[in-house]
Amino acid sequence: MPPVPSSTSRSFTRRRALALGGGALVGAALGGAGFTLPAQARTASKLAETFEAVAAKHGIPRDLLVAIGYAETRLTRHDGPSQANGFGMMHLVNNPEHRTLAEAARLTDHSKGALKNQNDANIDGAAAVLRAYADDQGFSEGTRRDIGAWYPVVARYSGASDPFVQRLYADGVYDALWTGFEKSGVVLEPDPVDPDRDAVPLGFRAMSNHVDYPPAQWAAAHSSNYTSSNRPSSYAINYVVIHVMQGTYAGSISWFQNPSSNVSAHYCVRSSDGQVTQMVRHRDIGWHAGNSTYNRHSVGIEHEGWFDQPQWYTEAMYRSSAALTRHICDMHGIPKERSRIIGHNQASSTPCPGQIWDWGRYMGYVTEDEGGDPVWDVVVESTSSDHFVASNSWQQSSWAANKYGDAYSFNTPEPVSDAAWFRANLPEAGTYRVEVWHPSDSGYNDRTPYVVATTSGNQSVHVNQRTGGGAWRSIGNFSLAAGYREVVGVSRWTSGSGYVIADAVRISLLG
Template sequence: MVAALLLTLASGAPSATAEQSAPSGGLQRAFADAAAEYRVPQNVLLGVSYIQSRWDGHGGAPSVTGGYGPMHLTDAATALAEAPHHSHGAEDPRGDTARVPRTGGAHALGERAVFPARLRTLERAADLTGIPAERLRTDPSANVRGGAALLADAQRELGGAPGGGAADWFGAVARFSGADDTATATAYADDVFDVIRTGQSRTTDGGQRVSLRADGGPPPDRSAVARLGLRTADRTLTECPVTVACEWIPAPYEQFGEGDYGNHDKADRPVSQSVEYIVIHDTEATWDTTLRLVQDPEYVSWHYSLRSSDGHVAQHLRLKDVGWHAGNWFINAKSIGLEHEGFLVSPDAWYTEAMYRSSARLVRHLAGRYGVPLDRQHIIGHDNVPGTLPSTVPGMHTDPGPYWDWAHYFTLLGRPFAATAGPGAAAVTIRPDYDRHRPVYTGCAEAGGGCAPHGSGAVRLHTAPDASSPLVKDAGLRPDGGDSTTGVNDTGARASTGQRYAVAERRGDWTAVWYLGGKAWFHNPRTRPVAVGAHAVLVTPRAGLAEVPVYGRAYPEASAYPPGVPVQAVTPLPYKLLAGQRYVTAGSMPGEYYRATGFDASQHTVVRGEERYHVIQFGHRVAFVKAADVLVTRR
């Protein structure tokens, strides 16, 4: 999201030796052997690894915090190097043409500090085991041994003896998290012991089946966390559930000159306006860089940041206030923004299970508090936010991108995507198998270069039921009529997990949906479907209308504006919803505009009109149509 010199991964390419060195018994045997060697309960070792990586090796490539292998042993100095933010797009994060754009500009971040211990655990594992660092990075079985050695070392540090039952290892697990505050270390260990209690089983990205049998043994001894010497984070002003480790790191609200201020707007939500959206971003920066940027009064802002290594949350804005994060003022005024430590263009810059779980708990809490539906037209990525005007569409950002695992995320939210209608339904929910679905992407490391093979929740869309046919064109992204591409940042011909579309046609193993004003085809064989049937509420142009305008914001009619508040133009985007086409809607709302162009919040005004809009899944991004222009049907 942020546009500055930031840290990104030096290499996302998998190692040629990765996933090939596990012992004859496979990865499950590696856990058993390492547990026996270092006298760590096997279920503790498996539980920690699941929370770090879900037992995946990620081809020997590092996570967003420089972690390697199933145990996420960190070696940030090797994994990370300075490079520009992917910066695909030049959007104004505030997204409001009523005042001077705020892009943030380039920020000199100074020399990189020495990496903290939590980002150098692989070095310690090498010292404890005698295994070379390169082998710990690329050999899953060695990596598991390194993790076991770290846990055993933490147990001794706390005065305990290796061995015994899982309940005695809560403090060691909390230490393993690398968290520097008591609440985060405790929440991390709670997650690990929840996995131990419930059990898990899955096939890893290396094709190996790993299982952890449910263990309903005695509750863990949580008192050891107090002996870790960690700080107590300030959560006085935070608005987080008790299940999330959260601290208050405020974004500043400062005035620089006449009419110029930052980095957010004061408001009184939900009294002034309802909250309708939660926007998922990735930071395109390391944790420390992210915090420096959000505390810059001349930069932009969002409500929460989430750390990859342990799921720690920092809140920066009160939820009643409006952040500048989504590039669309209408969405900003009615949304909460969450930034997740990560890098879109590095497919193996993987997100940890700890961060996914922490984020899901936070979003579930926020959705309940504000009545936000848990669906993909309200829980959206930054890449699903529409442009405000035809001129802004090409510059909209594309994070968190095709490698964010929406299926897993919504399972953690308690709303897994499932068929709600039969195979011949009038609508479908996109739902590929993330791990097995690996479309080719380009542009991760260099323009035109292929990305490393990786699971994806995005489906590619064609103009005909043929894989060799051209990709669907996006007239907004390319007004000159240019073709969509396989670029990792090109959203022009992409449908994402959880998004619902009306079916236009079916031919054999191919399904066409209505998308950006035309038919878009994707391969959807019965033996390996990438979409399932869905009941949905659909909109289509009213009788007599050949086409309906599509908008990027739902602003009120001119007559709704009081004296002194300039009327905001309701400008169509370069798309049309044509007669005979249908699109899924997630409901209607009145047109609203939050007038906030000055530092004095007492001068801010909410303008609410009589005209209503439907939010629809129009392409990869959501869009709005006027309720008066469409007919609503339930199928």
């Protein structure tokens, strides 16, 4: 039996200390609005040089500052405020419960107008706020060089009051550090930094008694932001309303928990992996549609992203949301038609969910499971010596009660290519549903990557293995080729914490 680790354990403990600043820019003076960048910044990537210079000025790891900008806006300056009244690439916020815009104005010489509208000022203001938070934590110069130590500072920057949501936000930033990216001339190399997650309380809550959709997490909206009811006895539920957040996943969850927001939706869906958080029960009336009639008769789903930024509209988000909508329709007898699955713009005067939202693609995913039972399926267990392939680093255990069969395989998270693969002989090319079975425990991984080898390349879906165990969980429908090969893998490369579990998968050909 494996020991159950703490929920914050990781198989390695080193923290990579990165240099603060870049070359000739380390000594740059960035005094107020309108500081001047070197000539090479104007001819190469001004944004990249701005991050270098600002990080050097404030004594902040450049990569951390870049990762925050990426997590907030994908390094894109959006038009207008976010749902939480935040501005600019670094999302400086101005609402009654979260005032990083005012803090930035106080800590720098930039006006609020410049902080809202100018990239250089916005990044400089965010860095000033982060440095002030680090000083409040008592960070020494050496500590400031440790990116992992900044985890509680990043959590505070989120503005969330709920530790659960603070960690959602901070984990998103550290995910960017782990995976790396290249955007707008800014390069962030992958770095398996180990965040100090122990510095932020876990904020764990029981979810099974609160959610109407079993795969969802639960984070309650503030009671002043929705109407308690007894639907469908009080009002029939006839619609699903689709929204785009104009903001981030963690930011919107925090905003719905803010008593001054006067807004809520039943669900939020994350862009990167389709994770779902429920915030209002179906029986209660969310304030999301801008129309009291639609509010009373609908379930609202918010999606992470911005109307004009297609990079947020991921395959994982579309598929996860479509599975949620299908569940809602089945639960309440709602026809799976566009007249009942509507955009926010059909309920009130708003551009939401925007022209980028692909209704044809989405409705295809909502209805693709129609047509009866699968025409073929196979279950592959990790105990099968012929159909399960893993290195010697993977161990087997029979400890968990809600496992599939007699045993399961487990490993620790590491940034290495060491996936455990389930093999299957697929009878024909076509659309297959992939379901996974795992035991659940608070010591298991909260972002386990399942990798599906599709006809268009590997696709990853992250699953929280701390909850929802002991049952089949669909991770989506995929186009798969015929033949015998490795079809579904469980990867160790994750920024989540706790044991990664490989137990069983079910692969079903849809007719």
